[in-house]
Structures are given as C-alpha cells and as structure tokens.
Amino acid sequence: MLKIKGLSKSYGSGKIKAVDNIEFEVKPGEIFGFLGPNGAGKTTTIKMIVGLLRPDQGEVYINGINNQTNPMDAKRQFSYVPDNHEVFEKLKGIEYLNFMGDVYGVEKDKRKEEIEKYLKLFEMEKAVNDPISSYSHGMKQKIVLIGSLLHDPMVFILDEPMVGLDPKSSYNLKELMKQRCAEGKSVFFSTHVLEVAEKLCDRIAIINKGKIIAQGTMEQLKGDAKDKESLEKIFLELTEL
Amino acid sequence: MLTKTLLNANFGFSKMVHDVKTDTKKILMPLLIILVFASLVPVYIMYTRLLKTVYLQLFVLGQEGALFAMTFSGAAIVVLFFGLIYAMSTFYFSKDLDKLLFLPLKEESIVASKFINMVIYEYMIIVPILAPVFFIPFEEMGGILYSVFFIFGVLLLPVIPLSIGTILVMLVMKFINIEGKKDILRTISLFLFLIVLIVFQLLVNKAATSIPPGSEGEYIEALLRNQNSLVNIVGRTYPPAIWLSKGLFASNSLIGIFSFFSYAAVSIAFGIGVVFVGKKLYVQGYFNKSDSAKKQVALEYDKDVVSSSPWKAIFLNDMKMVMRTPITCSIA
Numbered sequence: 001m002l003k004i005k006g007l008s009k010s011y012g013s014g015k016i017k018a019v020d021n022i023e024f025e026v027k028p029g030e031i032f033g034f035l036g037p038n039g040a041g042k043t044t045t046i047k048m049i050v051g052l053l054r055p056d057q058g059e060v061y062i063n064g065i066n067n068q069t070n071p072m073d074a075k076r077q078f079s080y081v082p083d084n085h086e087v088f089e090k091l092k093g094i095e096y097l098n099f100m101g102d103v104y105g106v107e108k109d110k111r112k113e114e115i116e117k118y119l120k121l122f123e124m125e126k127a128v129n130d131p132i133s134s135y136s137h138g139m140k141q142k143i144v145l146i147g148s149l150l151h152d153p154m155v156f157i158l159d160e161p162m163v164g165l166d167p168k169s170s171y172n173l174k175e176l177m178k179q180r181c182a183e184g185k186s187v188f189f190s191t192h193v194l195e196v197a198e199k200l201c202d203r204i205a206i207i208n209k210g211k212i213i214a215q216g217t218m219e220q221l222k223g224d225a226k227d228k229e230s231l232e233k234i235f236l237e238l239t240e241l
Numbered sequence: 242m243l244t245k246t247l248l249n250a251n252f253g254f255s256k257m258v259h260d261v262k263t264d265t266k267k268i269l270m271p272l273l274i275i276l277v278f279a280s281l282v283p284v285y286i287m288y289t290r291l292l293k294t295v296y297l298q299l300f301v302l303g304q305e306g307a308l309f310a311m312t313f314s315g316a317a318i319v320v321l322f323f324g325l326i327y328a329m330s331t332f333y334f335s336k337d338l339d340k341l342l343f344l345p346l347k348e349e350s351i352v353a354s355k356f357i358n359m360v361i362y363e364y365m366i367i368v369p370i371l372a373p374v375f376f377i378p379f380e381e382m383g384g385i386l387y388s389v390f391f392i393f394g395v396l397l398l399p400v401i402p403l404s405i406g407t408i409l410v411m412l413v414m415k416f417i418n419i420e421g422k423k424d425i426l427r428t429i430s431l432f433l434f435l436i437v438l439i440v441f442q443l444l445v446n447k448a449a450t451s452i453p454p455g456s457e458g459e460y461i462e463a464l465l466r467n468q469n470s471l472v473n474i475v476g477r478t479y480p481p482a483i484w485l486s487k488g489l490f491a492s493n494s495l496i497g498i499f500s501f502f503s504y505a506a507v508s509i510a511f512g513i514g515v516v517f518v519g520k521k522l523y524v525q526g527y528f529n530k531s532d533s534a535k536k537q538v539a540l541e542y543d544k545d546v547v548s549s550s551p552w553k554a555i556f557l558n559d560m561k562m563v564m565r566t567p568i569t570c571s572i573a
C-alpha cells in the first residue's frame with residue numbers, strides 16, 4: 001500500500017540530516033504508527049510522501065505508484081491531514097468541503113452522503129456554514145479531516161492527528177481508523193505519544209534523529225530490539241506523564 | 242473550480258457577508274469601501290469629460306483611433322503596476338502551495354488558476370477606466386464587430402502586462418527571500434497605491450483646470466497637431482495596444498480583423514507562457530526554498546532574555562504589533 005525505500009532528506013545543503021535512509025512498508029488493512037520525539041523527522045518524511053518535499057534519495061510507492069514519476073496518480077491514492085491546520089481561512093467550512101470534493105472528483109450524491117455522515121460524527125453541522133477563520137484549532141482539524149475522507153482514500157496519512165482534538169473526537173477518529181483498516185485500507189500516522197501508538201497500531205516504526213531505530217509490532221519492539229538502551233530512553237521520552 | 246475557490250479564498254466575500262451578519266459593527270469595512278468609491282465619483286466624471294474632449298479633438302484631426310491606443314496603453318501600465326502587487330500577494334504571500342501541492346492537481350492548473358484570479362482582479366480597475374472609451378466613439382464606429390472586439394479586447398488586455406509583471410516578480414523572488422518581510426512590503430504597496438491614486442487625481446484635475454474654459458479644443462489641438470500618426474507614436478511604447486486599436490478602428494475591414502486576431506493570439510501566447518514559466522520558477526522555487534536551511538539563531542540568555550519596566554514593555558509590544566501587522570489586508 002505504502003512503500004518507502006531508502007528515503008533521505010537533509011536541510012541546508014547537507015548540514016542537517018533530517019531523514020536518513022528510511023525504509024518501511026505499510027500493508028493493506030494495517031494501521032502503521034510513526035513514533036518519535038519532536039524534531040525526529042516525522043513531518044519531513046510525511047511531506048516527502050505526499051509530495052510537499054523532494055527527497056534527496058529514495059523512492060515512495062503509494063499503492064504501487066511512484067510519487068516522483070507519476071505524481072498525479074499517486075496523489076489520488078491517498079489523503080493527507082497536515083499537522084498545521086492551515087486551511088483557506090476565508091472560506092466557509094462547507095465551501096472547503098465542496099472544494100475537496102471537486103478536487104478528488106467525488107460525485108454529488110456520494111458527496112452529500114459522506115459530508116452528512118462525517119459532519120454528524122464530528123459534531124460540525126452547526127459550524128459548517130461559518131468561515132473557517134472563526135473555527136478553533138480543533139474544529140479546523142476536524143474540517144480538514146472530513147475533507148480528506150470524502151473520496152474514501154486507500155491510504156490515509158495523518159501528521160500528529162490527535163493533537164488538539166477533544167477526547168470524544170479523538171475516540172471517533174481512532175474508531176474511524178480501525179474501521180477503514182477492517183475494510184482493507186491503510187492508515188499511516190505520526191505521533192509523539194507512545195500510548196497512542198501502542199493502543200492503536202498494528203505495527204510501529206520508531207524514528208529518532210532521522211533514523212528508524214526499531215520497527216515491528218509492539219511485542220517485537222519490546223522483545224528483540226537491537227539497541228535496547230537507546231530504545232528504552234526513547235520510550236521514556238515518549239511516555240506521557 | 243480551483244479558480245473559483247481561490248477567488249473566494251482571496252476576496253473573502255463569504256467571510257465579509259458572515260461578519261456583517263454576525264456582528265453589525267463589522268459593517269464598517271464594506272461601508273468604508275463604498276465611501277472610498279463614492280469619493281472617486283467626481284474625479285471619474287471629470288475623467289469621462291476629459292476623454293470626450295480629447296476624442297472630439299482627435300476626431301477633428303482625423304485621428305480618433307488614437308483614443309484607443311492612448312487609453313489601452315495607459316490601462317496596460319496600470320495593470321502592470323497593480324500586477325506586481327497582486328502577483329506578490331497571490332503567489333508568495335498567500336503561501337497556499339502548502340495546501341494545494343499534495344492534492345491531485347496539475348502544477349499548470351494551480352499557476353493558471355492563480356493567474357486567472359489576478360486577471361479578474363484587474364478587471365475591477367480597468368473596466369471602469371475603459372468603459373467610457375467604449376461609448377464615446379460608439380456613434381461613429383459602433384457595430385457588432387466593434388462591440389465584440391472591444392469586449393474581448395478589454396478582457397484580454399490585462400494578460401500581457403500581467404504576465405510580464407508576474408514573471409518579473411517570480412524572477413525577483415527567486416533571488417530574494419521575503420520570509421518575514423511581508424508586512425513591510427504590504428505597507429510599501431499601500432503607500433504606492435495611495436501615491437498613484439493621488440497622482441492620478443492631480444493629473445486629471447490639472448488637465449481639467451489648466452484648460453481655459455471655452456478653448457479646450459484649441460488647447461488639445463495644439464497638443465496633438467504636429468504629430469503625424471499619433472496612434473503609431475503611442476503604440477510604439479506598447480505595440481499590443483496599437484493592434485487592438487486598429488482592430489477597433491477598422492473593425493469592418495480585413496485589416497482590422499487581422500489586427501484584432503494578432504492581438505488576441507499574442508495575448509493568449511503570453512498567458513500560456515506565464516503558466517510554463519510559473520511552473521518552472523514558482524513551483525520549482527517552492528521545492529528549492531524548502532531546501533534552504535532556516536538559520537537557527539541560538540538563544541543567548543544574557544542578551545535575549547531582557548527585562549524592562551511595565552510601561553516600556555507595553556510600549557515596545559505595541560510598536561512590534563504595529564510594525565508586524567498587515568495594514569492593507571483588503572488592498573494588497
């Protein structure tokens with residue numbers, strides 16, 4: 001579903017290596033967590049996957065489609081929820097949703113159905129006719145979430161999705177992720193909270209200072225890590241008090 | 242579709258309507274805009290009168306076609322001027338590539354939508370400038386082809402100067418990093434806008450008042466007399482204006498039709514050109530920009546953590562706010 005091969009990226013003509021030779025694969029029906037402390041390189045990796053950054057090295061395949069050589073088709077396979085919820089502030093919520101529907105070519109009937117379903121789920125029905133600039137942080141995130149779900153993407157990519165959501169919305173989102181995976185689609189998301197990854201993910205990759213230091217199921221990670229000590233340190237950093 | 246969304250995202254009509262609905266105090270902004278326009282009405286009437294006088298005089302000299310060339314090249318200069326500001330704000334300040342580039346949209350259509358957006362913005366300026374030019378010579382030259390040519394001519398008019406302006410801005414932006422200097426640029430553009438407004442007002446006033454009443458004809462005649470082909474002279478500064486003028490002036494002859502179509506073709510070529518240049522300079526520039534490192538200035542505790550008296554703190558805070566707040570969201 002989502003395959004990353006030897007991905008590297010450095011900022012500032014090679015001085016800061018933000019992402020260093022990363023490899024992983026997200027399989028169909030899987031929730032894959034990308035876990036790491038602040039500044040580990042999660043956002044940089046995700047931006048390379050979605051096409052907001054050009055990798056220095058390496059390849060990204062989404063549903064088997066290379067995102068460098070065939071960007072248009074690759075971009076239709078996924079949807080992306082960025083960590084900064086910068087939406088078109090002057091649009092109304094509903095105008096934004098229609099825009100997203102148009103971009104992905106979602107038919108009117110289906111669009112209506114999906115918009116209604118998700119607006120109800122995230123309790124956004126009242127706010128949807130207001131301009132996005134009047135939304136709170138969490139509401140902005142919800143409108144982006146709804147917009148990104150309209151075309152029912154095969155791969156769902158989220159950058160720090162739980163930040164800023166209230167517990168109920170956060171629960172709804174998690175349920176939604178599980179449901180999508182039950183339908184054979186994939187979810188890939190980044191987080192800096194160990195607990196979230198532990199509860200939600202089928203498999204996890206842990207990234208620190210641009211390198212993946214361990215990956216697998218939670219049991220595997222706890223059992224047979226190569227570098228036990230650093231892993232434990234990371235776990236400590238990632239555990240919320 | 243993208244064009245429509247961007248248009249709304251830039252203009253903020255939805256937001257303005259909502260603001261007025263939810264908070265009656267915010268009706269001030271639309272009112273202010275109306276007031277500004279109302280204050281321009283007398284100037285506009287003077288401008289129309291001036292055009293008419295010029296036209297009559299040109300007609301006497303047998304050079305009425307020069308009216309088009311003059312106003313069109315004038316409008317093109319205005320478009321270029323505002324184009325620089327618009328291009329800056331639609332392409333660089335809005336920062337919406339972040340929000341668009343991961344969507345399945347062609348880079349070409351992103352650039353094209355933004356460009357069309359700017360063209361529509363320009364209509365708000367050039368349509369009022371050029372509307373009288375349509376009606377004044379209508380009696381003599383009017384006709385179906387004349388009307389069609391005029392309408393399409395004006396619709397295409399911003400394309401060439403705006404392309405030039407946009408490409409210029411993109412070239413400049415390639416070498417200059419504007420991050421953080423946004424508000425200064427906004428302020429400068431506001432002042433430029435005001436200066437242009439004032440200069441325009443002064444010019445119209447001066448032209449209107451410096452002509453002794455009753456002898457406008459002679460005054461302008463003297464101005465125009467010894468120039469053989471005024472159309473050509475004006476047109477030399479901006480050739481597309483002359484093609485369009487010829488097209489209108491001779492709209493019922495083959496030369497006129499040919500000349501209009503060459504104008505249209507060149508305009509469209511420029512439009513396509515800007516899309517390709519935009520793809521290269523603007524979209525590629527986005528990727529290159531993210532490559533360059535942000536210089537992280539290390540915090541020096543002794544120097545950067547400063548204390549001052551409360552009143553000084555408030556004062557400095559206000560200063561910083563004023564300096565860093567965009568003043569002209571509605572204009573630039």
Ligand SMILES: Nc1ncnc2c1ncn2[C@@H]1O[C@H](COP(=O)(O)OP(=O)(O)O)[C@@H](O)[C@H]1O
Nearest residue numbers: 011018037038039040041042043044045534535
């Ligand atoms: N535009 C940029 N220019 C320079 N360095 C950057 C830029 N973006 C991120 N970095 C650096 O790259 C590293 C990884 O950042 P990021 O991928 O945002 O981390 P995360 O999302 O895991 O918190 C950090 O050290 C950060 O300072």
Ligand SMILES: [Mg+2]
Nearest residue numbers: 042043083160
């Ligand atoms: Mg991040």
